Amino acid sequence: MPQPTPASPPALNSFDEFTRLDEVVLGRAENYNAHHIDPSWRLFFFDNVEPVLDRCTSPSQDGLLPIPPQVVEELHEDIAGLADALTGCGVNVLRPAAPGKDVDIRSPHWDARATPPLNVRDQTIILGTTIVETAPHVRARIFENDLLKPLFYRYYRPGTNWLSMPRPALSRDSLDSSYFTRQGLDVTRATDGERAGNIEGLSLEMVFDGAQCMRLGRDVLVNVANHNHEFALRWLRDNLPDLRFHRLDAMADNHIDSVLVPLRPGLMLLRSPDYLKYLPKDMQSWDVIYAPETDDSNFPDYGDLGFVIPIGSRYMDINLLSIDENTVVVNSLYPELIAVLESRGFTVVPVRHRHRRLFGGGFHCFTLDTVRRGGPEDYLS
Structure with a gap:
């Protein structure tokens, strides 16, 4: 008896943040039991970890800051809840390959404990009909996209375009701290203990995350x-000339x-x-909903779990x-925002997300929308 032909995957198409979502990649966090807090990690999360850097510079000889098992279990519960909510909204949910346990990675210049593919928005941007792999800031994330490659090939085989920024060496002098030094901030506590080697003649490199972009049809906003x-901005303009950056x-x-979420054209x-x-x-003439204030009761109290670091902003739930x-998926633990959005006519799908600050990601971070129904519209004219 002939076997049925497998259904072809939908064509990659994701030009914006708000048209009907049909398919999405949702990250996973198996074996996410520690942060590797080397200087690249401390510099990336500097705003949020600076107040406690004196307590976490050397949490262990291998540079690992353990994450309490209870927190990880609750994270898995909340991710499962998000998967169910997306499926319930008619969205096809794809998952990366499962990460291995305690994967240690090494380049000729440094070593790190690999991070699981949880915040899948960071290392990839879908720009229309093109997959763009970006150039990680954090050494522990350098091979993270290997676990998404089965999905990328799923889209590539029927003819999708697939580009990758040059892989950064992330050696001693690769990262630029000028954003902080321009504000008079001293980053030496973040860079103290740097053990990475240098490469003669190489200094600042192309380093960039997909979550530095917001997509609006033909237009892409890029934080620099x-x-x-x-x-990275130069590379994007050179390689994707049909889009306006x-x-x-x-x-x-x-x-x-x-900081910014386009909800629909004009809002x-x-x-x-x-x-x-x-x-x-x-865009400055668009209608704006400003994020309502929230209080600490909406965030977990970690006092009984030992030393943990809130690497993400208190504004993570805007994400x-x-x-x-x-229709929007919002953290159920941000009732103030839910009330505002409902008052503006949105249907809100509330999903619990307890430990967003500890893992540095909200629902936008955890997802990579690969198929939306919008096209290269002109929303800024």
Whole structure:
């Protein structure tokens, strides 16, 4: 008896953050039992970890800061809840390959404990019909996308375009700390103990995360806070000339999806009015929902679990995921935002996400939307 022909996957198509979502990659966190807090990690999360750097510079001889098992178990529960909610909204949910346990990685210049593919938004951008692998800031994440490659080949085989930024060596002098030094901040506590080797003649490299972008059809907003990011913006413009890339001048130190979320054409969620000035002129006239204040009762109390570091911002819950222009997935632990969005006519799908600050990611970070129904529309004219 002839076997049925497997259904072809839908064509990769994701130009924006808000048109109807049909297929998405959801990250996974198996064996996420420690942060490897080398200087690249400490510099990347500097804003949030600086207050406790004196307590975590050398948590162990191997540079690992353990994550309490209870926290990891609850993270798995919350990811499962997100998967169920997305499926319930009619979205096809794909998952990366499972990470191995305690995978140690090494380059000729440094070594690190590999990070599981949880925040899949960071190392990849889907720009229309092209997969773009980016150039990691954090050494522990350098091989993270290997676990997404089975999915990338799923799209590539039918003809999808697939590009990769040059892989950074992330040697001693690769990372630019000027975003912080321009503010008069001393980053030496983050870089103390650097054991990575240097490469003669190599200094600042192209280093960039996908979550530094927001997509609006033909237009892509790109946060550029230092020379690492300048190289990446040039690369994007050179390799994707059909898109218009708008430089946001240091809107944040790196990621912007806990600062700005376009909800539909003409309406955005923004952390505060202070950020309007960073946006393109055509976007400054959009209607704005400002993130409502929340209080500490919406965040877990880790007092009984030993020393943990909240690497993510208190504004992490702005980091929502749109199912379509009228439906959004929001952390149930941010009732203030849910109330505001519902008052503006949105259907809110509440999903619990307890440990967003400890793992540095919200629902937008945890997902990579590969198929949306929108196209290369012109939303900024």
